[in-house]
Amino acid sequence: xxxxxxxxxxxxxxxxxxxxxxxxxxxxxxxxxxxxxxxxxxxxxxxxxxxxxxxxxxxxxxxxxxxxxxxxxxxxxxxxxxxxxxxxxxxxxxxxxxxxxxxxxxxxxxxxxxxxxxxxxxxxxxxxxxxxxxxxxxxxxxxxxxxxxxxxxxxxxxxxxxxxxxxxxxxxxxxxxxxxxxxxxxxxxxxxxxxxxxxxxxxxxxxxxxxxxxxxxxxxxxxxxxxxxxxxxxxxxxxxxxxxxxxxxxxxxxxxxxxxxxxxxxxxxxxxxxxxxxxxxxxxxxxxxxxxxxxxxxxxxxxxxxxxxxxxxxxxxxxxxxxxxxxxxxxxxxxxxxxxxxxxxxxxxxxxxxxxxxxxxxxxxxxxxxxxxxx
Amino acid sequence: xxxxxxxxxxxxxxxxxxxxxxxxxxxxxxxxxxxxxxxxxxxxxxxxxxxxxxxxxxxxxxxxxxxxxxxxxxxxxxxxxxxxxxxxxxxxxxxxxxxxxxxxxxxxxxxxxxxxxxxxxxxxxxxxxxxxxxxxxxxxxxxxxxxxxxxxxxxxxxxxxxxxxxxxxxxxxxxxxxxxxxxxxxxxxxxxxxxxxxxxxxxxxxxxxxxxxxxxxxxxxxxxxxxxxxxxxxxxxxxxxxxxxxxxxxxxxxxxxxxxxxxxxxxxxxxxxxxxxxxxxxxxxxxxx
Numbered sequence: 001x002x003x004x005x006x007x008x009x010x011x012x013x014x015x016x017x018x019x020x021x022x023x024x025x026x027x028x029x030x031x032x033x034x035x036x037x038x039x040x041x042x043x044x045x046x047x048x049x050x051x052x053x054x055x056x057x058x059x060x061x062x063x064x065x066x067x068x069x070x071x072x073x074x075x076x077x078x079x080x081x082x083x084x085x086x087x088x089x090x091x092x093x094x095x096x097x098x099x100x101x102x103x104x105x106x107x108x109x110x111x112x113x114x115x116x117x118x119x120x121x122x123x124x125x126x127x128x129x130x131x132x133x134x135x136x137x138x139x140x141x142x143x144x145x146x147x148x149x150x151x152x153x154x155x156x157x158x159x160x161x162x163x164x165x166x167x168x169x170x171x172x173x174x175x176x177x178x179x180x181x182x183x184x185x186x187x188x189x190x191x192x193x194x195x196x197x198x199x200x201x202x203x204x205x206x207x208x209x210x211x212x213x214x215x216x217x218x219x220x221x222x223x224x225x226x227x228x229x230x231x232x233x234x235x236x237x238x239x240x241x242x243x244x245x246x247x248x249x250x251x252x253x254x255x256x257x258x259x260x261x262x263x264x265x266x267x268x269x270x271x272x273x274x275x276x277x278x279x280x281x282x283x284x285x286x287x288x289x290x291x292x293x294x295x296x297x298x299x300x301x302x303x304x305x306x307x308x309x310x311x312x313x314x315x316x317x318x319x320x321x322x323x324x325x326x327x328x329x330x331x332x333x334x335x336x337x338x339x340x341x342x343x344x345x346x347x348x349x350x351x352x353x354x355x356x357x358x359x360x361x362x363x364x365x366x367x368x369x370x371x372x373x374x375x
Numbered sequence: 376x377x378x379x380x381x382x383x384x385x386x387x388x389x390x391x392x393x394x395x396x397x398x399x400x401x402x403x404x405x406x407x408x409x410x411x412x413x414x415x416x417x418x419x420x421x422x423x424x425x426x427x428x429x430x431x432x433x434x435x436x437x438x439x440x441x442x443x444x445x446x447x448x449x450x451x452x453x454x455x456x457x458x459x460x461x462x463x464x465x466x467x468x469x470x471x472x473x474x475x476x477x478x479x480x481x482x483x484x485x486x487x488x489x490x491x492x493x494x495x496x497x498x499x500x501x502x503x504x505x506x507x508x509x510x511x512x513x514x515x516x517x518x519x520x521x522x523x524x525x526x527x528x529x530x531x532x533x534x535x536x537x538x539x540x541x542x543x544x545x546x547x548x549x550x551x552x553x554x555x556x557x558x559x560x561x562x563x564x565x566x567x568x569x570x571x572x573x574x575x576x577x578x579x580x581x582x583x584x585x586x587x588x589x590x591x592x593x594x595x596x597x598x599x600x601x602x603x604x605x606x607x608x609x610x611x612x613x614x615x616x617x618x619x620x621x622x623x624x625x626x627x628x629x630x631x632x633x634x635x636x637x638x639x640x641x642x643x644x645x646x647x648x649x650x651x652x653x654x655x656x657x658x659x660x661x662x663x664x
Contacts, residue, residue: 315380328384
C-alpha cells in the first residue's frame with residue numbers, strides 16, 4: 001500500500017455518474033478576478049456509493065456545526081452592509097450561490113426512497129436525441145407490497161414532495177391499486193426537471209396468453225410525468241405485447257418508425273439483433289408507449305435476459321451519435337463509465353415532428369441489496 | 376467487430392501522456408478528436424490479427440484503468456508486431472505489477488515466466504504478435520526495466536525474464552530534445568555499432584524528428600536504438616514514410632491528420648552499421664490507452 005498523501009483543495013465539483021457520487025477536488029487557478037468561469041486544476045477524483053455519500057453529508061454537517069457562526073460572518077463580508085447583519089444572524093440560512101435545483105431534487109428523491117427502508121432497484125439511463133446526450137436520468141423501483149404503512153399514501157407523499165400536479169395525483173390515487181411495482185423516475189437537463197411515477201401491474205398469465213392469442217397488447221402500466229420547470233405533465237400508457245416472435249418484434253419496430261428516420265429503425269433493429277442466440281425473442285418484453293397529450297409513438301424493449309453489456313452495442317452507439325450529431329467526446333466520456341454495465345432496455349420512438357430519440361437503460365443494481373422479487 | 380468500429384474519441388478529461396506516461400500539453404484542442412488508441416486499433420485491422428488482440432487490450436484496461444498502458448506498434452521487416460508497456464514508479468510499492476497484468480491477460484495469453492515482485496522494477500513490457508494473439512504460442516518473455524543509479528542522465532536497464540533465466544537486454548539514456556542534442560549525438564557516436572567517420576550522425580539523429588521533447592538512445596546487445604519523444608502528427612508522417620510503413624498505416628494518419636493533430640507521438644528505430652551502411656532493423660511508434 002502506498003502511504004496516504006495529504007493534499008489541500010479549495011474547490012470541488014460533485015456529480016452523479018453511473019449510480020455513484022463523483023467528487024472532484026482541486027484548486028482555483030489564478031486570482032479568479034477576471035470575468036468568465038473560474039479555472040480549477042483538478043487533483044483528485046473520488047467515487048462514492050450513494051449510501052456512503054449520505055453518511056458523508058451527515059458527517060460534514062456535524063463537523064461544520066461548531067463553525068457555523070464564523071462561516072456565516074465570513075460569507076456576510078461579501079454582502080452589502082444592509083444585508084450583512086441579517087445574513088450573519090444565527091438561525092438564518094447561510095448565504096450561498098443558488099442551489100443546483102436538479103441535483104437537489106435528484107438527491108431528495110434518492111433520500112426519500114432510501115428512507116422507505118425497503119429493497120429497491122436503481123437503474124441509470126441516458127437519452128440521445130438531436131444534438132443532445134442527456135445522462136442525468138434514473139429510475140428507482142420498489143415492490144408495492146414492501147412499502148410500509150399505506151403504500152399508496154407513502155408513495156404519494158414522495159410525489160407531493162416533488163410537487164406532483166393535482167390532476168396527476170388524482171389519477172395516480174385512482175389507479176394505485178393496480179400496482180405490483182412502483183417506479184420513481186427522474187430526468188433533468190438545462191431546461192427541465194422531470195419527475196415520474198410509474199405504476200406497473202403484474203399481468204395475470206391468462207391475460208397475457210389471451211393478449212398473445214388475439215395479437216393485441218395488454219396494459220402493463222401507467223406513468224405520470226411532470227416537469228417542475230415547464231409546468232407540463234403527461235400520462236403515459238405502457239402496452240405489453242406478450243410473447244412476440246423475432247419477426248413480430250421487427251414488424252412492430254417498423255410500425256413505430258413508419259414516419260421516422262430509416263437510420264433509427266435500422267439501429268433499433270440492429271440492437272435487437274444483438275440478442276439473437278442469447279435469448280429467445282419471446283423472453284424479451286416488448287412494450288409500446290402511448291401518451292394522450294401528444295402523438296409520440298415509441299417502444300421499450302427489455303434486453304436484460306440477453307445478458308449483454310453496454311459495450312456490446314459500441315458500434316451502434318457510434319451510429320446513434322452520428323445520427324443525432326452528438327459530440328464524440330461527450331459520448332465517449334459517458335461510454336467509458338458505463339461500458340461494462342449490463343444493458344437493460346432500449347426505448348425509442350418518433351415525435352409528431354418526425355424527430356426521434358433513443359433511451360438506453362443500463363446497470364440495474366439492488367439497493368441496499370437485491371433479493372429478487374421484481375422483474 | 377473491427378478496430379474501426381471501436382474507435383475512441385478524446386474527452387475533456389483525457390490526460391496527454393507520452394511513452395513514459397509523463398504528461399505533456401496537447402499540441403491543439405483535443406476534445407472530440409481521436410485518442411491515440413485508434414492507431415493501435417487500425418494497425419490490428421491492417422494486420423488482420425486475431426480478434427482476441429482487442430480483448431487483450433480491453434482486459435488490460437479493465438484491470439489497471441485507462442491511460443496506464445503504453446502501446447508500441449513495430450515494423451520488423453515487413454511484419455507488424457506490438458508491445459505493451461506498464462509503468463509504476465512506486466517500484467516495490469507498485470500497484471501495476473507483472474503478476475497483476477499477467478493475471479488479467481491469462482485467458483488469452485498463457486505465460487509461465489516466473490516473477491519476482493521483490494525486484495525494484497519500475498516498468499515492464501509484454502510482446503504481442505499474430506501467433507500470441509491467436510493463442511498458437513505462449514508468452515515466453517517479460518521485459519523488466521530497472522533504474523540505473525550512477526548515470527549522469529536519466530537512464531534505465533532492460534532485462535528479458537524467461538522461464539530459463541534472466542538476460543541483460545538494453546541500456547537506455549534520456550536527453551532533453553532541445554538543450555542536450557549534442558550530448559545525444561555524442562552518445563550515438565560512442566558505440567560499437569556506429570562509425571561516425573563513415574556515416575553522418577544525422578542519419579540517426581534525423582533532423583526532421585529532432586524537434587521533439589526528449590531523445591532516448593539505447594544500447595542493445597547487437598545494435599543501437601534511438602527514440603524521439605513528443606513529435607507531432609506531421610513528424611509522425613515523416614517517420615512512417617521514411618521507415619517504409621505499409622501504405623494503409625501511412626494513409627490512415629494522413630487522412631486523419633486533423634483528428635490526430637492534438638497528440639504528440641513517440642517514435643524510434645533500431646539500427647547498426649552493416650558493410651558501411653546504416654541498416655534499420657526495426658522501428659516503432661507509440662501511444663497510450
